[in-house]
Amino acid sequence: MLGSHDALVSELALIVGADAVKAGDLDRHLYGKDAGVARGEVSVVVLPKTARQVAAVVRLAITHGIAVVPRGSGTGLAGGTVPETPAILLVTTRMNQVEVDARNQTAWVGPGTINLDLSNHVVSLGLHFAPDPSSQAACTIGGNVANNSGGPHCLADGSTVNHVLAVEFVTAQGEIVVAGSGAPDPSGLDVRGVMVGSEGTLGVVTRVLVNLLPNPPAIRTMLMAFPEVAGAAATVSDVIAAGIIPAALEMMDRPLIRAVENFVHADLPVDAAAVLLAEVAGHAAGVDVEAQIIEEIATDNGAFQLRRAADVEERELLWKARKSSFGAIAQVAPDYYLHDTVIPRTKLVEVLDQIYEIATRHDVLVLNTIHAGDGNLHPLFAFDGSDPDVVARVSMAADEIVEVSIAAGGMLSGEHGIGLEKRDLMHLVFSPVDLDAQARLRDAFDADGVMNPLKVLPAGARCFDFGRPVPEGVWI
Amino acid sequence: MSVLRSALGKLVGGSSIEIDGAPAAEMSVAPDSAEQIARLLDFASEHGLSVLPWGSGLHQGFGHRVEPDVIVSTSRLSGVIEWNPDDLTVVAGGGTTLGVLDSEIAGRRQSAVLPETAHDATVGGVLAAGVSGWRRLRYGPSRERVLQVVSVTGDGRMVTGGARVVKNVTGYDLPRLMVGSFGSLGIITSVCLKLWPIPEASATVSTNDPERALAICYRPQAVLETRQGVSVYLAGTAAEVEAQATALGGETSEGHSWPEEPSGECVVRVRVLPGDVSSTLKRLGTDEVVGAHGVGEVVAAIEPDEITGHREWVEARGGAVVIERAPTVVYESVDPWGAVPPTVELQRRIKAAFDPLRVLVPGRLPGGV
Numbered sequence: 001m002l003g004s005h006d007a008l009v010s011e012l013a014l015i016v017g018a019d020a021v022k023a024g025d026l027d028r029h030l031y032g033k034d035a036g037v038a039r040g041e042v043s044v045v046v047l048p049k050t051a052r053q054v055a056a057v058v059r060l061a062i063t064h065g066i067a068v069v070p071r072g073s074g075t076g077l078a079g080g081t082v083p084e085t086p087a088i089l090l091v092t093t094r095m096n097q098v099e100v101d102a103r104n105q106t107a108w109v110g111p112g113t114i115n116l117d118l119s120n121h122v123v124s125l126g127l128h129f130a131p132d133p134s135s136q137a138a139c140t141i142g143g144n145v146a147n148n149s150g151g152p153h154c155l156a157d158g159s160t161v162n163h164v165l166a167v168e169f170v171t172a173q174g175e176i177v178v179a180g181s182g183a184p185d186p187s188g189l190d191v192r193g194v195m196v197g198s199e200g201t202l203g204v205v206t207r208v209l210v211n212l213l214p215n216p217p218a219i220r221t222m223l224m225a226f227p228e229v230a231g232a233a234a235t236v237s238d239v240i241a242a243g244i245i246p247a248a249l250e251m252m253d254r255p256l257i258r259a260v261e262n263f264v265h266a267d268l269p270v271d272a273a274a275v276l277l278a279e280v281a282g283h284a285a286g287v288d289v290e291a292q293i294i295e296e297i298a299t300d301n302g303a304f305q306l307r308r309a310a311d312v313e314e315r316e317l318l319w320k321a322r323k324s325s326f327g328a329i330a331q332v333a334p335d336y337y338l339h340d341t342v343i344p345r346t347k348l349v350e351v352l353d354q355i356y357e358i359a360t361r362h363d364v365l366v367l368n369t370i371h372a373g374d375g376n377l378h379p380l381f382a383f384d385g386s387d388p389d390v391v392a393r394v395s396m397a398a399d400e401i402v403e404v405s406i407a408a409g410g411m412l413s414g415e416h417g418i419g420l421e422k423r424d425l426m427h428l429v430f431s432p433v434d435l436d437a438q439a440r441l442r443d444a445f446d447a448d449g450v451m452n453p454l455k456v457l458p459a460g461a462r463c464f465d466f467g468r469p470v471p472e473g474v475w476i
Numbered sequence: 477m478s479v480l481r482s483a484l485g486k487l488v489g490g491s492s493i494e495i496d497g498a499p500a501a502e503m504s505v506a507p508d509s510a511e512q513i514a515r516l517l518d519f520a521s522e523h524g525l526s527v528l529p530w531g532s533g534l535h536q537g538f539g540h541r542v543e544p545d546v547i548v549s550t551s552r553l554s555g556v557i558e559w560n561p562d563d564l565t566v567v568a569g570g571g572t573t574l575g576v577l578d579s580e581i582a583g584r585r586q587s588a589v590l591p592e593t594a595h596d597a598t599v600g601g602v603l604a605a606g607v608s609g610w611r612r613l614r615y616g617p618s619r620e621r622v623l624q625v626v627s628v629t630g631d632g633r634m635v636t637g638g639a640r641v642v643k644n645v646t647g648y649d650l651p652r653l654m655v656g657s658f659g660s661l662g663i664i665t666s667v668c669l670k671l672w673p674i675p676e677a678s679a680t681v682s683t684n685d686p687e688r689a690l691a692i693c694y695r696p697q698a699v700l701e702t703r704q705g706v707s708v709y710l711a712g713t714a715a716e717v718e719a720q721a722t723a724l725g726g727e728t729s730e731g732h733s734w735p736e737e738p739s740g741e742c743v744v745r746v747r748v749l750p751g752d753v754s755s756t757l758k759r760l761g762t763d764e765v766v767g768a769h770g771v772g773e774v775v776a777a778i779e780p781d782e783i784t785g786h787r788e789w790v791e792a793r794g795g796a797v798v799i800e801r802a803p804t805v806v807y808e809s810v811d812p813w814g815a816v817p818p819t820v821e822l823q824r825r826i827k828a829a830f831d832p833l834r835v836l837v838p839g840r841l842p843g844g845v
Binding site for chain 2: 103104105147148150154158159161162171177178179181182183184185186187188189190191193194196197198213214216217237240241243244245282283284285286289290342343344345346371374375376409410411412413414415416417418422426429430431433434435436437438440441442443444445456457
């Protein structure tokens with residue numbers, strides 16, 4: 001039975017309180033997009049504080065026949081929280097409680113907790129939450145779980161899924177369940193593992209049990225400048241081949257270095273074709289050895305400048321430079337489009353050459369910031385969105401970058417997710433049978449399409465059925 | 477049943493094989509390709525047969541007992557298919573043993589960091605059982621190595637999940653769902669794993685204070701306690717291994733010598749919060765026990781009639797006591813898993829999505845999923 005919009009709004013207010021429901025035109029407009037380019041249609045915004053409120057909202061949505069789209073801070077770039085059809089936008093930012101278990105080095109964290117706030121919260125215990133997306137000062141843990149977020153330091157420690165022990169979530173049927181546990185290897189199917197990276201399409205995460213890692217006793221951070229991109233890329237391959245997995249291994253190309261230097265003033269080598277930012281972390285007796293090996297490899301590959309951060313301030317400045325690409329871009333052009341593909345890390349030079357060729361051919365400006373250690377490319381197009389011709393060329397160039405990434409053995413996304421942006425490209429990397437399996441999995445969670453519908457999987461993913469019919473009465 | 481044998485034999489191009497230690501079945505076969513397995517599972521679905529996938533048999537003691545019509549050995553899906561040492565990835569058939577995998581990639585000092593001493597176990601079996609090596613304290617559980625899994629679902633579909641890249645969020649994480657699924661969703665035919673470089677130096681240091689060891693060492697590979705004492709397993713550059721061994725101050729030996737698996741007829745995995753390992757070791761009276769500090773896993777040989785008592789204590793502390801192996805009769809009176817997980821209904825639906833006719837190991841998982 002469908003209720004009117006006004007009835008929906010007033011019933012939501014009964015669940016969460018009137019101050020936690022936003023139904024005005026301005027709010028619906030503001031919440032209608034994320035940090036990417038897609039814009040959607042929000043019926044009403046609701047900001048619950050508890051799992052029980054979330055469950056009640058989901059049950060209400062079911063009775064009204066309207067979808068629920070979960071959202072954190074809205075820093076996503078792939079349209080994962082942008083409703084394509086009218087929906088209740090369930091914003092988790094008020095669910096930001098943190099309960100630390102110091103003895104077991106874990107914490108139960110509300111999904112609305114800001115990523116950096118969590119690490120700051122446990123710094124006195126000498127612990128941190130490993131995933132550190134560049135948006136970590138704004139993005140939420142719930143969003144990190146939804147997108148299986150990475151960040152520069154996931155090279156050595158892995159993405160969000162490696163640090164989530166359990167999730168409490170509200171199912172598409174409106175029930176609160178917990179999957180996973182603080183004890184290792186919980187029995188049964190790994191529902192927790194599937195929830196991570198599911199982009200809010202399988203349920204609304206209401207609490208997350210995260211694993212916290214000890215802060216490394218020693219860190220060495222190095223900036224290495226190269227006259228050729230190939231030298232930087234070869235250094236990446238050689239470091240990995242030498243048996244060193246740095247804590248982070250990041251690359252920026254010349255256009256980006258110049259934009260960032262103009263913004264952050266970190267004394268970056270603006271003449272370099274590429275710089276590598278490498279960090280090794282660990283025991284004090286080990287980091288210098290590894291740092292030296294990395295510097296030697298860089299020198300062998302033509303590095304003309306090596307700079308090791310002398311203190312915490314310099315380290316933070318270098319990382320600020322790396323994580324300020326967005327801000328820097330604003331000085332270059334009014335609009336940007338940040339891409340995200342992943343390739344085998346040994347194919348960096350080959351694919352980067354192709355990216356430059358594509359950009360030149362379409363006459364668009366591309367700046368590259370790369371999680372080089374794990375082959376995660378982030379080509380960033382800077383352009384003036386008021387010129388439809390430029391927008392069309394950026395779009396064509398972006399599509400071609402996906403094609404060359406896949407041709408090199410890569411995938412659509414390393415950390416931003418599929419959302420709306422890449423949903424219709426999924427058939428490029430998965431067969432109809434593979435997509436059908438994913439669609440079946442989704443149906444097992446949400447047969448009625450309540451949770452963030454029309455995301456991740458293209459329409460018709462479950463368009464055929466060659467399986468055998470299940471006989472009446474079979475117990476499953 | 478001879479008709480069945482003949483039909484199955486035609487599908488896999490061979491006759492029934494003998495498998496040591498396997499339960500009685502109408503037929504045991506060893507297909508040599510994922511396509512053969514797909515045809516076989518399609519046939520099984522059509523004829524309502526139950527199927528038990530079989531690697532080395534090492535983990536077959538986990539879970540509710542299955543009375544299979546057909547046992548499918550993965551022994552012919554063996555071997556390294558693709559190794560990219562510069563990318564630190566390897567693709568191997570599901571039936572590849574850890575011994576073969578290790579020997580193929582050791583030349584470049586790389587490791588998939590799977591269980592250290594289970595040389596005969598298969599890659600597919602280790603992942604299906606979701607078991608990990610002792611070094612998980614440093615590298616995380618086995619599932620963190622899994623980048624791509626190709627499997628054949630219960631209704632005979634060849635499904636690929638994930639990709640051969642080290643970082644990827646493209647689509648749902650089917651590879652992780654396969655880990656720990658005990659063959660209930662599909663038969664793993666090949667996997668792509670992330671590798672780690674083997675550190676240049678390693679040492680084992682004895683200590684009497686595991687808490688102190690965890691506090692003063694930076695992410696050691698393992699801190700294991702047996703009735704013989706506590707050992708800290710260090711690895712890294714020679715300088716850091718030496719510095720940490722000196723700081724610990726115990727008897728030091730070069731390299732790692734891993735403890736023997738507890739021996740006994742009934743072995744359980746006791747999974748507790750990491751901080752509860754010492755109290756768990758104290759509570760378990762047995763001498764045949766290894767506890768992993770900082771991880772929360774304790775493997776112990778105990779008497780079957782002790783399971784229920786220990787389970788009550790452990791479950792009250794958020795853990796689980798899971799039977800790894802026991803005489804068959806034990807499974808009739810003691811649940812091999814213990815408490816049923818709260819997502820069991822959801823798990824039933826997931827099972828049905830991949831194996832709608834309940835062909836694969838029906839009822840093996842908690843709650844009879």
